[in-house]
Amino acid sequence: MDTPDTDAVLRIADLSVCYSNGAQAVRSVSLELAPGECLALVGESGCGKTTVAHAILGLLPRRTTVAGSIVVGGVEVVGASRRTIRRLRGHTIGYVGQDPYAACDPLRSVRHHVEEGWTAVRATPPTGAAIERLEALGIDQAGHRAQARPNQWSGGMLQRATIAAATVHRPALTVADEPTSALDADRSDGVLQILREATDGLLLVSHDLSLVGRHADRIAVMYHGRIVEAGPASEVLSRARHPYTRALVAASPRPGHGLPEELEGAPPSLLATVPGCSFRARCHCAGAGCEDQLPVLRDGVACHHPLEVVGP
Ligand SMILES: Nc1ncnc2c1ncn2[C@@H]1O[C@H](COP(=O)(O)OP(=O)(O)OP(=O)(O)O)[C@@H](O)[C@H]1O
Numbered sequence: 001m002d003t004p005d006t007d008a009v010l011r012i013a014d015l016s017v018c019y020s021n022g023a024q025a026v027r028s029v030s031l032e033l034a035p036g037e038c039l040a041l042v043g044e045s046g047c048g049k050t051t052v053a054h055a056i057l058g059l060l061p062r063r064t065t066v067a068g069s070i071v072v073g074g075v076e077v078v079g080a081s082r083r084t085i086r087r088l089r090g091h092t093i094g095y096v097g098q099d100p101y102a103a104c105d106p107l108r109s110v111r112h113h114v115e116e117g118w119t120a121v122r123a124t125p126p127t128g129a130a131i132e133r134l135e136a137l138g139i140d141q142a143g144h145r146a147q148a149r150p151n152q153w154s155g156g157m158l159q160r161a162t163i164a165a166a167t168v169h170r171p172a173l174t175v176a177d178e179p180t181s182a183l184d185a186d187r188s189d190g191v192l193q194i195l196r197e198a199t200d201g202l203l204l205v206s207h208d209l210s211l212v213g214r215h216a217d218r219i220a221v222m223y224h225g226r227i228v229e230a231g232p233a234s235e236v237l238s239r240a241r242h243p244y245t246r247a248l249v250a251a252s253p254r255p256g257h258g259l260p261e262e263l264e265g266a267p268p269s270l271l272a273t274v275p276g277c278s279f280r281a282r283c284h285c286a287g288a289g290c291e292d293q294l295p296v297l298r299d300g301v302a303c304h305h306p307l308e309v310v311g312p
Pocket residue numbers: 019020021023025043044045046047048049050051052061270
């Protein structure tokens with residue numbers, strides 16, 4: 001995948017992940033993330049986005065086969081010891097998940113959860129630092145509010161608290177997996193903005209193409225475990241060349257773009273070895289080569305018959 005910077009905070013090369021039941025969830029994925037950049041990983045449910053995120057965080061289940069390389073802040077994650085991964089998480093890699101309530105112990109105060117940003121890496125939180133972090137992320141009267149339990153906070157506020165905890169050490173990379181899916185739509189932009197400011201590089205896993213269009217610098221589109229298109233966010237969303245990306249964008253509700261069009265059919269089973277292009281059975285452009293030759297990502301698109309882009 002093309003990258004604007006050689007000092008990548010994340011460099012994934014030829015990553016493949018196969019779960020113990022034989023599901024080949026990720027297939028030869030390569031991507032890079034430059035400092036300060038937000039890269040969004042998008043695609044239908046089941047295409048492998050979360051598996052990539054979990055591979056980076058060392059959270060895949062035991063007996064999962066992982067091949068290839070994931071380098072974060074100069075450290076190889078694939079095959080690393082638990083100790084190395086633990087040290088990376090918190091210091092170098094932050095993680096923000098979908099549901100802030102699920103991420104918190106309901107019996108502990110919000111302040112306790114933010115302080116875990118320090119204690120998780122065996123550091124002592126400096127006096128007042130948790131409250132300062134919350135205030136910096138826009139929580140008014142944080143000193144008073146942080147004594148409350150998570151269920152006394154709104155979803156948007158609590159997600160700010162989980163961002164505060166995940167980014168205590170201003171990580172080189174934050175992995176955010178659908179960080180706004182549990183929030184009201186009007187809170188999503190604020191939370192994403194805060195997330196971008198609190199970390200250096202951001203890998204954003206999302207279904208929401210509108211949100212991605214407003215916040216990501218680049219987009220990588222996954223289908224059946226592979227990256228099929230990648231490039232600057234505005235290019236990918238408005239001038240997609242892969243027929244799958246076009247269909248995905250057309251199927252997404254976006255203000256000012258009319259009613260979404262149904263994306264018909266389903267991807268092949270992850271247990272199957274599909275020769276050629278795995279999108280071909282759903283593709284209106286399928287032709288020569290699609291049945292038996294695997295399309296490789298070249299100039300940002302992995303397709304034997306990429307769509308023409310009209311206009312400047
Ligand atoms: N522990 C597991 N064992 C076996 N298969 C799994 C496991 N976890 C995920 N899978 C399968 O791997 C595939 C990719 O899942 P993944 O969660 O990475 O997709 P996704 O693109 O993030 O989907 P979603 O947007 O729904 O979260 C899916 O078919 C899923 O069923």
